[in-house]
Amino acid sequence: MNVGIVGLGYVGLPLAVAFCEAGHNVIGIDVDPRKVGALQRRESYIEDVPSETLEAVSDRLFASLRFAELSRCEAVILAVPTPLTRNREPDLAPLLAATTAVAGVLQRDQLIVLESTTYPGTTRERLVPLLEESGLAAGSDFNVAFSPERIDPGRTDYTMSNTPKVVGGLTEDCLERAAALYGEVCAEVVRVSTPEVAELTKLLENIFRSVNIALVNELAVLCDRMEIDIWEVVDAAATKPYGFMRFEPGPGMGGHCLPVDPFYLSWRAREFGQPTHFIELAGEMNQEMPRFCADKVARALNDRAKAVRGSRIAILGVSYKAGVGDLRESPALKIMNILRERGGEIVYHDEHVPELPELGLTSLALDDALDACDVAVIVTAHPGLDPQEVVERAPLVVDFRGVTSGAEKVVRL
Ligand SMILES: NC(=O)c1ccc[n+]([C@@H]2O[C@H](COP(=O)([O-])OP(=O)(O)OC[C@H]3O[C@@H](n4cnc5c(N)ncnc54)[C@H](O)[C@@H]3O)[C@@H](O)[C@H]2O)c1
Numbered sequence: 001m002n003v004g005i006v007g008l009g010y011v012g013l014p015l016a017v018a019f020c021e022a023g024h025n026v027i028g029i030d031v032d033p034r035k036v037g038a039l040q041r042r043e044s045y046i047e048d049v050p051s052e053t054l055e056a057v058s059d060r061l062f063a064s065l066r067f068a069e070l071s072r073c074e075a076v077i078l079a080v081p082t083p084l085t086r087n088r089e090p091d092l093a094p095l096l097a098a099t100t101a102v103a104g105v106l107q108r109d110q111l112i113v114l115e116s117t118t119y120p121g122t123t124r125e126r127l128v129p130l131l132e133e134s135g136l137a138a139g140s141d142f143n144v145a146f147s148p149e150r151i152d153p154g155r156t157d158y159t160m161s162n163t164p165k166v167v168g169g170l171t172e173d174c175l176e177r178a179a180a181l182y183g184e185v186c187a188e189v190v191r192v193s194t195p196e197v198a199e200l201t202k203l204l205e206n207i208f209r210s211v212n213i214a215l216v217n218e219l220a221v222l223c224d225r226m227e228i229d230i231w232e233v234v235d236a237a238a239t240k241p242y243g244f245m246r247f248e249p250g251p252g253m254g255g256h257c258l259p260v261d262p263f264y265l266s267w268r269a270r271e272f273g274q275p276t277h278f279i280e281l282a283g284e285m286n287q288e289m290p291r292f293c294a295d296k297v298a299r300a301l302n303d304r305a306k307a308v309r310g311s312r313i314a315i316l317g318v319s320y321k322a323g324v325g326d327l328r329e330s331p332a333l334k335i336m337n338i339l340r341e342r343g344g345e346i347v348y349h350d351e352h353v354p355e356l357p358e359l360g361l362t363s364l365a366l367d368d369a370l371d372a373c374d375v376a377v378i379v380t381a382h383p384g385l386d387p388q389e390v391v392e393r394a395p396l397v398v399d400f401r402g403v404t405s406g407a408e409k410v411v412r413l
Contacts, residue, residue, distance in 0.1 A: 001184070002027060004073035006098050007080035008035050008063065010256070010326070011115060011149045013046045015079060018160050018185040020057035027073055028063045031097075039063035047324055047352070048153055067101040075111040075181050076102055078127075079149065082116045083260060090119060090264050092126060099130045106134040111143040111177045114195075117202050117261045119268035122146075123195035124170065138170055145169040145178035146195035148202030154323035164188040168198030206261045207279055212247040213258070214282035217289050220249035220413050224296070231402040231412060249413055251379050251400040252289035252331030254320020259286070259329045290334035293400055293413070297339060297377055300398050300411040306374055309343030314373040316366075316390065317380025318350045322401075325352030332379040333359070347373070351384050370394050378403060 001024045005016045008030040016026040030036050038045050040063055042054045054061065062069070070076050080094045095116055102112065112131060114123050123146040128138045138144045147167045152158065165186040169175030179189045192198050216234065223230040230249055238246040253259045262283060266276040298308050320330040327333065332348075336359060340346050348361055349369035355362045366389070370376055376394035381387065381401040391397055391407050400413045 001025070001075065001181075002073045003181075004029065004070040004076035006030075006067075006070075006076060006078045006102065007094075007116075008039065009079065009081070010046060010048075010153055011151055012077075012079035013039075013044070013049050014151060014160060015077065015115070015149075015185075016061060017049055017053055017057060020060040022184045023060075024184065025060050026062065027069045028061065029065070029067055029070060030063070031065065033065060036063045036065050046153075068105050070102060071105045071107050073110065075113065075177075077113045077115055078102070079115045081256070082118050082264070083256075084263055088263055089267050092118070092122070095122075096126065096130065099127050100133075103131045103134045106131060106136055106142060108136060108141050109143075111145070111174070111181060113145045113147055113178055113181070115147055115149045117148060117206070117257065117264070118199060119203070119264040120196040120199040121268065122199060128170065139174060143169065143171070143174040143177045144195070145174050146198045147178060147182060148198060148205075150202075150205070153326060154321065160185055162187055164190050166190045166192060166198050166201050168192045168195040170195060200265075203261055203265045206257055207265065207282075209247075210253065210258050210262050210286065211278050211282040212245070213250070213253060214285035216247045216249045217252075218285050221292055224413075229412065248402065250289070250331075251293045251335060251413075253286045254328060254330040254332075255326060256328050259283075290331040291338060293331070293379075294335045294338035294342075296400075296411065296413070297335070297375060297398050298342065300396060301375055304396060307343070308339055311344055311374040312372060313339055313344045313346050314364075314369040314376045314394070315346060315348040316350070316369065316376055316378045316385060317382050318348050318353050318356065319380055319382075322380055322382050323352075325350075327353060327356075330380075335377070335379060350380070351382060366390075367393075 003019045003024050004027045005012045006029045008028045016028045019026050042058055044051045044054050080098045083091045085091045136142050150163050165182045167178045169178055182189050220230040237244055262279040266279045269276045301311055318332040319325050336346050347364055347369050349366050350363050370393045375396040376390050378399045378401055381403045387403040391404050397410045404410045
């Protein structure tokens with residue numbers, strides 16, 4: 001099979017590699033010439049895809065800026081970004097631009113699948129009309145389906161092949177074709193009745209996480225007042241063998257998904273006159289966490305008779321999650337900006353993020369970051385970080401990930 005993949009980012013590139021490894025040819029299209037150039041040189045820019053893997057599939061992976069190449073594909077998968085506008089409304093511009101370009105080269109009998117996270121109704125109401133501008137009819141001349149991506153960057157126990165893939169088709173035939181496509185790279189395909197069900201399934205998964213993280217963050221803020229250790233509470237609750245699922249507090253949500261996706265649904269819900277209280281409340285709580293955490297650093301310094309102004313503050317881990325270098329919506333950046341605005345001298349260490357040009361900073365070696373710092377702040381605990389070493393070397397440690405214990409100089413969320 002020739003499979004086209006539009007958008008070669010965190011979702012599209014691993015998917016492209018999976019289809020190549022299953023023996024298919026992939027035509028990958030992106031509007032970013034740097035990404036296409038890197039792929040043509042077999043250089044990966046996604047941590048989960050080593051360059052050696054690209055090399056191994058080099059005879060089957062073809063990257064291009066030209067949508068016309070898609071005309072020789074049996075199936076085309078769209079994995080372009082679905083961000084929010086500045087007013088926090090769905091920004092479908094990349095998706096609509098990609099769809100229009102695909103419509104321009106659409107062929108009879110092709111299967112078009114959307115994987116980008118979006119509100120229920122997008123596939124049917126926004127994608128299909130644009131594709132039909134080709135003069136072909138969806139459901140009869142070509143097939144359309146929605147299948148949400150469940151990739152968790154950095155994760156190795158659950159990968160594309162052993163994570164069930166949900167698929168919803170415009171028609172029964174669309175569903176079966178999409179199920180057969182994903183059957184090539186996933187052990188289990190879960191068929192649902194419509195694209196809308198598949199679209200909302202993905203949002204439910206993300207909203208579930210957002211709401212539960214907000215709940216435990218709210219308790220962390222309360223525990224701070226009550227002088228109870230939230231980590232000990234979570235550990236104890238997690239011993240219940242049923243009816244409880246562990247979620248950990250933290251400095252706030254980052255990445256392309258949790259801070260963004262739930263608002264696609266609350267926007268859509270407004271059209272139906274139905275408020276989505278849990279989504280909004282969870283968003284507010286999680287967005288407040290970086291400010292709460294910056295205040296916690298200020299209080300920890302104050303307790304040692306120091307001001308933020310003039311203190312050297314070593315931020316450890318600036319990406320939004322452990323083990324990856326993704327900076328999108330990272331709470332660490334917000335914490336750093338708040339503390340810098342208050343006059344703190346900010347340095348950082350992150351083995352996954354060599355530089356932060358917007359802050360004018362480069363990552364220091366851990367030793368250099370800890371040397372002469374007034375406080376070390378663990379914002380993201382990468383697997384390579386030894387919390388014990390941090391506690392031994394820094395005069396004061398603020399830990400937002402619950403990875404340190406015991407010492408009197410440690411302040412935990
Ligand atoms: N990153 C994740 O962990 C994850 C997980 C599940 C779902 N998703 C969803 O998948 C979608 C893609 O996310 P991502 O993280 O891969 O984004 P990304 O930014 O890493 O990659 C998207 C790619 O699309 C390209 N692009 C933008 N506009 C384009 C256009 N008009 N035509 C062709 N290419 C275009 C970009 O240059 C980029 O390379 C989003 O809807 C996201 O919510 C992401």
